[in-house]
Amino acid sequence: ILQSMTEGVLTLDTDRKITRANAAAYRILDLPVPDVQATDEYSADDPLVDRAASDLLGEDNRWVLEAIDRVLDSGEPDETLDHELRLHRAGDAGQTATGEGASPATVRRHDVRNVNLAVRPLNDDKGARIGGLVIIGDISNEKRVRATMARYVPKEVADQLLEEGGDALGGTLQETTVLFSDIRNFTSMAERVGPQGTVSLLNEYFTIMGDIVMAQRGILDKYIGDSIMAVFGAPVNTGKDADHAVNAGIEMLTALNAYNERCLSTGREAIEIGIGINTDEVISGNIGSAKRMDYTVIGDGVNLAARLETANKTYGTRMLVSEFTVSKLSTEWPMREVDRITVKGKSTPVGIYEFEAAWNGKADTDVSALFETFGQGRTLYRQRQWDAAIERFKATLAIADDRVSQLYIDRCEGYRTAPPP
Numbered sequence: 001i002l003q004s005m006t007e008g009v010l011t012l013d014t015d016r017k018i019t020r021a022n023a024a025a026y027r028i029l030d031l032p033v034p035d036v037q038a039t040d041e042y043s044a045d046d047p048l049v050d051r052a053a054s055d056l057l058g059e060d061n062r063w064v065l066e067a068i069d070r071v072l073d074s075g076e077p078d079e080t081l082d083h084e085l086r087l088h089r090a091g092d093a094g095q096t097a098t099g100e101g102a103s104p105a106t107v108r109r110h111d112v113r114n115v116n117l118a119v120r121p122l123n124d125d126k127g128a129r130i131g132g133l134v135i136i137g138d139i140s141n142e143k144r145v146r147a148t149m150a151r152y153v154p155k156e157v158a159d160q161l162l163e164e165g166g167d168a169l170g171g172t173l174q175e176t177t178v179l180f181s182d183i184r185n186f187t188s189m190a191e192r193v194g195p196q197g198t199v200s201l202l203n204e205y206f207t208i209m210g211d212i213v214m215a216q217r218g219i220l221d222k223y224i225g226d227s228i229m230a231v232f233g234a235p236v237n238t239g240k241d242a243d244h245a246v247n248a249g250i251e252m253l254t255a256l257n258a259y260n261e262r263c264l265s266t267g268r269e270a271i272e273i274g275i276g277i278n279t280d281e282v283i284s285g286n287i288g289s290a291k292r293m294d295y296t297v298i299g300d301g302v303n304l305a306a307r308l309e310t311a312n313k314t315y316g317t318r319m320l321v322s323e324f325t326v327s328k329l330s331t332e333w334p335m336r337e338v339d340r341i342t343v344k345g346k347s348t349p350v351g352i353y354e355f356e357a358a359w360n361g362k363a364d365t366d367v368s369a370l371f372e373t374f375g376q377g378r379t380l381y382r383q384r385q386w387d388a389a390i391e392r393f394k395a396t397l398a399i400a401d402d403r404v405s406q407l408y409i410d411r412c413e414g415y416r417t418a419p420p421p
Contacts, residue, residue: 008136011122012053016068016130021048028113029056029137030087053134060086064117064134064326066284071119072132078119081137087111088280096395171285175326176233176297177245177277178305179218181209181252183226183274184313193269202226208255213280216248217241221296221380229308234284242279242328249275249319275319275358276308279328300345307343308352315339316403319358323351333357336371337378354404365400374405388411 002009008025026033031047048056049199057064064085067078106201116137124130124246179287183205190198193314206228210220213230217238222231230248233241242376252275301324308320315338326335340349356367377392389413396405 006137006139008134010048010053010134010136011070011131012068012134013131014072016053016065016072018048018051018053018056025136028115028136029161030111042294060087061267067117067119068132068134071121072129075121075129079280080117081141083115083117085113085115085117085136087113112140113138114140136228139269171283172235173242173281173283174234174237175279175281176231176237176284176301177241177279177328178247178276178282178297178302179213179228179230179232179249179275179305179311180231181228181249181273181275182309184274185227186271189269189271200273208259209252212255213248216244216245216251218248219295222294229302229306232286234297235295236280240330241330242325245277245279245325246321246331246333246355248320250355253318253358273318274309274312276305276311276321277319277325278302278305278308279325280304303345304343304350311341311352315354315407316360317354317358318360320352323353326351326353334368334371336374343421361400361402367400370396370399370402374398374402377405377408381408381414383413384415385417 002020002022005022006024009022010025010026011020013019023033024070026048029048033045053068054065063080063083067080079207111402116139118135118137120133120135121129122131122133182251189201193201209228213220216232218230218232219234221231223229230245232245232248233239238244252273256271256273263270272289278301280299282297282299282301284295284297286295287298304322308322311320312318317338321335323337335353338352338354340351342349350415357364359367359370361367373392373396377389377396380389380392390409393405393409393412396402397409
């Protein structure tokens with residue numbers, strides 16, 4: 001039974017000497033496993049059996065020795081979770097031993113295991129104390145997985161994925177909010193700054209934006225060239241995923257302003273980005289081939305977020321948010337309905353919104369007045385009062401240069417002569 005266990009097991013006598021060890025204990029402590037299963041005859045150079053625990057563990061692992069002492073003295077079990085166990089193991093071949101008469105087994109170098117450690121009293125069938133039982137669970141791989149996942153998902157998401165295992169990634173239909181962002185005119189910029197400059201720029205930019213996404217409990221689904229796709233609500237739904245996505249978008253634009261100031265101060269080019277955000281039910285899960293899998297989301301909701309990002313070019317905006325995301329927000333944001341658009345493959349128009357906080361214009365602009373005046377013009381536009389709407393849109397342009405208002409003026413002038421159905 002002991003040999004079949006994945007946890008390392010050591011038995012100790014009352015003198016704190018090791019009396020038996022299973023194969024897992026040797027592996028966890030990075031020591032050669034002796035071939036003694038059939039005979040129970042331990043050779044003189046066995047690295048564990050008949051060794052004092054203090055000699056094996058050393059002062060670096062005083063916490064283990066103290067746990068053993070507590071259990072053997074009190075008879076009460078002791079447990080320590082997620083602690084570093086520093087190994088003292090035989091040196092590599094060819095390493096010179098230090099000290100007169102030192103053998104290869106006494107040449108030590110350090111390594112670390114992350115372990116859960118339990119110490120239990122060991123009694124005979126009459127209840128007399130005959131030693132202790134040390135159980136070592138190696139969680140180093142789990143720690144490495146958590147560290148790797150932390151580069152892509154928030155800690156809370158990583159914890160849930162590890163707890164639920166493959167079931168969390170098997171494929172589900174769930175509501176998520178998807179964010180797309182893209183750097184404008186990146187190809188021509190890359191030609192100007194060269195390959196090394198391009199890589200440096202992207203690494204710096206992705207670091208800034210990735211940190212913002214993860215701070216808002218989003219997942220960095222993928223980098224596509226100079227674009228970012230982030231998902232909020234998969235695999236773990238927070239109930240406020242739309243808020244987190246919008247917060248991330250606003251923070252990304254704020255961080256971009258600061259980044260551009262640094263670039264201009266050092267003679268580098270400033271960059272502009274577009275952001276599209278949409279909320280919808282999508283399919284999430286591990287998708288790919290037998291050799292390469294990615295956790296991602298797919299569906300019309302993802303496509304709409306990507307198209308909203310592209311639509312920023314038409315409207316001269318920096319961030320467009322769908323009506324579906326707006327309807328899920330728990331925080332009130334000053335915004336305007338920019339338009340209703342019909343995307344490829346769909347027949348029902350979708351309302352798209354711009355937030356005051358994402359305004360793409362001069363910092364001293366009275367954005368509230370601009371949005372209010374624009375809203376008046378849009379109401380008249382919907383009522384087919386073309387001349388009155390043009391007057392309001394021109395009033396909007398008097399506040400600031402606004403491409404959206406100019407687009408509506410052009411529409412109204414066309415509709416005056418050729419009214420729409």
